[in-house]
Amino acid sequence: MAPAYKLTYFDGRGVAEAARFLFKYGEVEFEDVRVKRDDWPQLKEKTPFGQLPVLEHNGKQIGQSISICRYLAKVVKLTGNDDWENLEIDATVDTINDLRQKISAAHWEQDAEKKKKLRETLLNETIPYYLQRLEAQAQKNKGYLVLGHLTWADMYFTSGGTGFDQFVGSNTFDKYPTLKALREKVEALPAIKKWMEARPKTEF
Amino acid sequence: MAPAYKLTYFDGRGVAEAARFLFKYGEVEFEDVRVKRDDWPQLKEKTPFGQLPVLEHNGKQIGQSISICRYLAKVVKLTGNDDWENLEIDATVDTINDLRQKISAAHWEQDAEKKKKLRETLLNETIPYYLQRLEAQAQKNKGYLVLGHLTWADMYFTSGGTGFDQFVGSNTFDKYPTLKALREKVEALPAIKKWMEARPKTEF
Structure with a gap:
């Protein structure tokens, strides 16, 4: 079938x-x-x-x-237990998507001068801004992005990791140990x- | 309280x-x-x-x-009745948001030459592409965007209407009578x- x-x-x-x-x-x-x-x-x-x-x-x-x-x-069955919990997951996914779109825009920019500028802003401002906050969020949630357990927000975050390595640099997460550990934990699921x-x- | x-x-x-x-x-x-x-x-x-x-x-x-x-x-209580129905609503909202982001990008572009080009693409290609398809979708759904009844996709679409009028032109929906009627129907809710x-x- x-x-x-x-x-x-x-x-x-x-x-x-x-x-x-x-x-x-x-x-x-x-x-x-x-x-x-x-x-x-x-x-x-x-x-x-x-x-x-x-x-x-x-x-x-x-x-x-x-x-x-x-x-x-x-x-x-990787959702929250009630409507507010699902809102927390949804908002986190949308936030990661905001960051993804910014990384993507810098990567695909055709104008070399503009691309250089976008990349600088991304590396020096945007990525630290988002990852510091997501790191703090994961610290508060027992190493997961929300709710203290595995949800589809973690799967969404981790599945985009290889693109992250490629567009931004494979050592990006070294400064964010909780996010790094989360990614490794999800990637280790059998x-x-x-x-x-x-x-x-x-x-x- | x-x-x-x-x-x-x-x-x-x-x-x-x-x-x-x-x-x-x-x-x-x-x-x-x-x-x-x-x-x-x-x-x-x-x-x-x-x-x-x-x-x-x-x-x-x-x-x-x-x-x-x-x-x-x-x-x-403006959702669907099951997970697939809610997927249909979610996908429609994300599609409207894609269009909204494109309109917004053209509106806020600072470079006059680039803005003109973005606006032409928007008016001649992007907006007709999206609105023709949304119009067909509404025709198939008894005048609503999805499921043949009022959902939050209709509220999302209609609430953005004034921005649409302002950025694109208040006669935009004249060519899309089902969408126009939907908007009027939602705006007429007491x-x-x-x-x-x-x-x-x-x-x-």
Whole structure:
């Protein structure tokens, strides 16, 4: 029988890797479809708003990576216990996404002069600002980002780690020991460890 | 007794207006705190990640406007009936937010030449692309964005409408009659109508 879920993205980790982490964590089977760049223009028209990832389930398809993760977190039981707890998770994920977008904007900037400036602001201001606060938050939450236990915020944070290493530098987390330990803890979960060894090796 | 909720934002609609719509819709009392620009630098340090809006409840404070709206939607019962339905709402809200961010980027661009270019792309490509698809989605959903009934996606969409008029043009929705009718329908809800008449008149 075909898996009940199909996740379509490019052949990379990017903004789909968090969803893959959640599938693997929960041992939920899914079809991991990786679209070739050449096939994208034709497929683009068939997606809800011209973007990937797209999740398919029960004949329906839907986009938006973070929304997909929130749904999968319910499937694999990595949510909070009440509405406020889920708000705390959601807000933390959105905050990490804010940082991700800033890193991404600096990385993909075409103008060399502007890119240099964006990168300086990122390394000297933005990243320390966010990571100091996330570090303090993790210290208050027994080494997790929220609620004192593993939630999908931790999976979202950790799944983006390799992109972090690549765009910002692999020693970035050395100054933030609680975040570093959190990442190592999530990466050591048997299902995640196995996936990180088995997954396709891609640039991004 | 003081209201159980306090919402702090600048003196404007911006990304806090959707939360205000939800409070008003559900007749949930809240303190509508509007920070003066002069007071912001001092307050900024006390917010979770240097941003507004911030929601306070039971002695806790939390940021991120869309996460706050998702929480309030549960409070005022404008969510879906199951996890997949809530995914459909979430994805639509994120899509509207993608469009909002693109409009905002064009509006606030400082370089005149670049701004002109961004605005052309916005008016000729981006906005038609998104609104055609949202229009089709609303046609399939009995005039609502998702699920064939009022959800917080409709509140989120409508609350941003005045910003839309202002940045893009008040006749933008004329080409999208289902979206236009949806907006009018939400604005005609008694609690929303009353709020739109009573709310502080601000530029943004």
